[in-house]
Every structure is written in structure tokens, then in C-alpha cells.
Amino acid sequence: MMTARSALLVDCEDVAWFRDGPDGARGTAAKLGRRIGLGEQRTAELVLAVAELAANLTKHATDGSLLLRILRNHAALAGDVVAGVEVITVDSGPGMADVPAALRDGMSTTSTLGIGLGAVERLADTFTIHSRPGTGTVQLARFWPHPVPPALSGEAAVGGITRPISGEQVCGDAWAARIDTGTSTGVGTAVARVEGTADAGPPLAAAPDWSMMTGGPRQQPAAARSGASAPVHAAVPGPGDGLLVMSCDGLGHGPLASLAAQAAVNAFRTGNGRTPEQAMEEVHRALRGTRGAAVAIARLESDGRVLFCGVGNITAALLTATSRANLLSHPGIAGHQMHRLRTHEYRLPAQGMLVMHSDGLSDRWSPADLTGLLHHPPAVIATALLRQAGTRRDDASAVIAKAAR
Known part of the structure; x- marks a missing residue:
């Protein structure tokens, strides 16, 4: 059973989207490899792979794009930050009828084989x-320094994409x-081991567990037991680790929104908030003096409990192969005007996942739009959702978190 503590987390720095011109993608890949110290041979292998993927988009794809970005893993035990490069390609067709055949050496539908x-x-x-x-194709390739550290042997529990x-x-x-x-040493210290950040000070005071004062066990709300939403007043973290995930949409677009x-x-990342409500308060304070943002924060726990707090127009849902249950956000702008924060409690179904995205994606999608995708890494699912529901008339982002169970 995977716990939140054992889950692999990586930070992504979006660097460049390419819609035309494989030469530009190759050059950027080479610069990124040198910048993070990937090594001469590994950088050359990265560039070769990017050249092949970019050429395939040019030759075969409809409306194809390639994303290059840096990944940074923050190893929880050693505290070492390891950087790599991730390549994602996405297109809207024609797709492959036989993926295993396409992966066999020598397979090509054009006169130029490439690698x-x-x-x-x-x-x-x-x-x-x-x-x-x-429908189209989504491909993801990651290049880490060799030998690959053991901490990177698994798949990231959370993945997302921005455009x-x-x-x-x-x-x-x-x-x-x-x-x-x-941990008793303070939440900020624990986060620093995972996220590579400095201790941001003492944790916010947790809300009291009234059941401890009245001698009875803390009862789970009936709606939460049945999988529906239930407002939780003075929500407290459950036992064990929690995986906190945030989606944010700065008002407008361009440099000020960024x-x-x-x-x-x-x-x-540097905050001490243990519940979504506490983390939202920290984000709200940090956004004062900026344009402000729509923000949603969720906490996933190993027993399937999900706490959620949303302000503004972020779409959030719990998803399985056959169902979608939307999570409730409230009006407001973090950094400017927020009404009283409300946390809602849900149950994450077995084999379920959390989906959050900005209004740069239409919310008129269904589980059927992601058929055959849910066993793939979160970043692949997020990319496919962006292709399905995204619009180029606004900034767009999607993040997927799989259950740490």
C-alpha cells in the first residue's frame, strides 16, 4: 500500500511549447540538458529522442505540440534534489491502431525511418x-542523470500541465x-524534506477535536460516509500523512497573472497549513498586492478521505472509469475577497483520482472522454484532458492526483 510519505513528488518548471519547427525543440533540449548538468552523453540521447518525437509530429500528427520542461525531484530521505528533463507530445489525430507495432524497430509509415x-x-x-x-496520441518521456537514483524508480503520485x-x-x-x-518537529520541516524548501515557521494551530473533549469518537459525517459532500466545521487532519494538492488560476493572463x-x-510549498482551509489562508495572505487568483486545495489521505476547499472558478472532481463527482467551490478571489472558508469532506472511490483544472478547460467532459487513460501516469491523463477540453483563448492547466492507498 502506497502512503503519502512514500509517494514520489516532482516539481515541474514549464519551459517551452513547440507547435512547429523540430530544430527549435532540439536546440532547447540541448540547452536544458546542459543547464541542469544532465551530462554530455545523456543530453545527446535526449536531443536525439526530441528530434524523433518532433519529426513524427511534423510528419504524422494533426495539431501536434511538444512540451519541454525541467523536473526536480525532492528526495524525502536524502534531501538531494535531482533534475531531469521531461518531453510530452500531444496531437489530435490520426492516432495509432497498433501501438506495440509502432514501437517495433523499423516500423514506419513514411520513407524516412529516423530512429x-x-x-x-x-x-x-x-x-x-x-x-x-x-482521437490522437499523447507521449511522455523522461530523462534523468545516470545512474537513476532509487528515489525516482516509481511514478509520481501527482502530475499536471499548464499552457x-x-x-x-x-x-x-x-x-x-x-x-x-x-511530525512533532513541525509541518514546515517535514515539507522541507520533501519539497526542498526552508522551514516557514511554526505550524498554524490545528482546530480542536471536540470529540476528545466530550469523550466520544469523532464521527464521520453521514454524507462523507456515503461519498457525497459534507461541510466540515473545524476540520482536522486524519491520522498519518496527507497529500496536499493545489490548482491556481491567476486573474487574467500574461506576466501579472503569472x-x-x-x-x-x-x-x-513553504506553508505549514495541514488542512486545505489553513493552506488557503496562507495563499490568501501571499496574494495580497497581486491580481489575486482562483484557488482550490485538496488533502488526500490513505484511508480514502478527501478534504477540499475551493475559492473561485476551479473545477474539481473525483473520477473513476465510470463516474465523476464534482467538488464544491465557493465564490471569491484569493488575495482580495473571500467569504468564510468552507471545507467539504468526500470519499475517494477505489481506483479513483482527483482532477482539478482551470476555466481554460471546459467542464463539459465525462469519464468516457478519458477511456483507456486512467492507468497511465497523472501527467499523461492531464495532457489528454487538456487536449479534450482546453481552449487557446485562455491560460489552461490541469492536475491529476492518484490515490495514495
Whole structure:
């Protein structure tokens, strides 16, 4: 059973989207590899893989895009930060009828073979592909320094993607995740081991557990037991670790929206709040003086309990292969005007996941739109959702968190 403490978390720094021109993608990949010290040979392998993936988009894809970004893992035990490069491609067709055949060496539908997807799979430390005829393809490849540290052997529990509005270089949307260990040394210290941040001071006081004062066990609300929403007054963290996830949409777009989103991310990562409501208060304070933002924060616990607090227009849902249950947010703007915060409690179904996205994606999607995707890494699911529901008339972001159970 995976716990929040054992879950792999990575920070993503979105660097560049490419819609045309494989030469630009190759050059950027080379610069990123050198910048993070990937090593000469590993950087050359990264560039070769990017060249193949970019060329395939040019030759085969409809409305194809390639994303390059830096990953930074914050190893919880050693405290070492390891950087790598992630490549994601996404297109809207025509898709592959036989993915295993496409991965075999020598397989090509054009006269130029290149190195082939099979070689990209061997070069990458992680390679994932999902394709549906008539819908399109999402591919993800990660390149870490060799030898790959043992802490990176698993799949990240949380993954997301951001894309700026057409014509902008920076995005006003952002997402982040951290682990609350609830140790006696202070929540900030525990987060620093995972997220590589400094201790932000003493933790906020937890709300009292009234059941301890009245001699009875703390009862779970009936609606939460049945899977529906239930307001939780003075919510307290459950036993064990918690996985905290945030989605943020800075008002408007462009540099000022990006500044607001980054202020929210910094406050969330360095904060001591253990519940979504406490973390939201910290983000609200940090956003004063900025444009403000719509923000949603969830806490996932190993027993399936989910605490959620949302302010503004962030869509959030608990998803399975056949169901979608929306989570309740309230009007307001973090950093400017928030009414009394409300936390809602839910139950995450077995094999379920948390989905949060900005209004740069339409909320008119269903589980059927993600058929065959839910066993893939969170970043692949988020990318497919962006393709399905995203609009280029606004900044867009989506984040997926799988159950730490």
C-alpha cells in the first residue's frame, strides 16, 4: 500500500511549447540538458529522442505540440534534489491502431525511418504512450542523470500541465503538491524534506477535536460516509500523512497573472497549513498586492478521505472509469475577497483520482472522454484532458492526483 510519505513528488518548471519547427525543440533540449548538468552523453540521447518525437509530429500528427520542461525531484530521505528533463507530445489525430507495432524497430509509415519510437523508449528512463485512432496520441518521456537514483524508480503520485494563452510566453495558471507528515518537529520541516524548501515557521494551530473533549469518537459525517459532500466545521487532519494538492488560476493572463500564480505556489510549498482551509489562508495572505487568483486545495489521505476547499472558478472532481463527482467551490478571489472558508469532506472511490483544472478547460467532459487513460501516469491523463477540453483563448492547466492507498 502506497502512503503519502512514500509517494514520489516532482516539481515541474514549464519551459517551452513547440507547435512547429523540430530544430527549435532540439536546440532547447540541448540547452536544458546542459543547464541542469544532465551530462554530455545523456543530453545527446535526449536531443536525439526530441528530434524523433518532433519529426513524427511534423510528419504524422494533426495539431501536434511538444512540451519541454525541467523536473526536480525532492528526495524525502536524502534531501538531494535531482533534475531531469521531461518531453510530452500531444496531437489530435490520426492516432495509432497498433501501438506495440509502432514501437517495433523499423516500423514506419513514411520513407524516412529516423530512429523510431522503439529507440526513444529505450533511451528514456520513462516512456509512456497512449493513442486512440481518430482521437490522437499523447507521449511522455523522461530523462534523468545516470545512474537513476532509487528515489525516482516509481511514478509520481501527482502530475499536471499548464499552457499559456496563444500569443503569451508565460502562463497565469499553476499547480503544486506537497506532503504533510504531521511530525512533532513541525509541518514546515517535514515539507522541507520533501519539497526542498526552508522551514516557514511554526505550524498554524490545528482546530480542536471536540470529540476528545466530550469523550466520544469523532464521527464521520453521514454524507462523507456515503461519498457525497459534507461541510466540515473545524476540520482536522486524519491520522498519518496527507497529500496536499493545489490548482491556481491567476486573474487574467500574461506576466501579472503569472506573478500571482507563482506567489500562490511559493506560499503553498513553504506553508505549514495541514488542512486545505489553513493552506488557503496562507495563499490568501501571499496574494495580497497581486491580481489575486482562483484557488482550490485538496488533502488526500490513505484511508480514502478527501478534504477540499475551493475559492473561485476551479473545477474539481473525483473520477473513476465510470463516474465523476464534482467538488464544491465557493465564490471569491484569493488575495482580495473571500467569504468564510468552507471545507467539504468526500470519499475517494477505489481506483479513483482527483482532477482539478482551470476555466481554460471546459467542464463539459465525462469519464468516457478519458477511456483507456486512467492507468497511465497523472501527467499523461492531464495532457489528454487538456487536449479534450482546453481552449487557446485562455491560460489552461490541469492536475491529476492518484490515490495514495
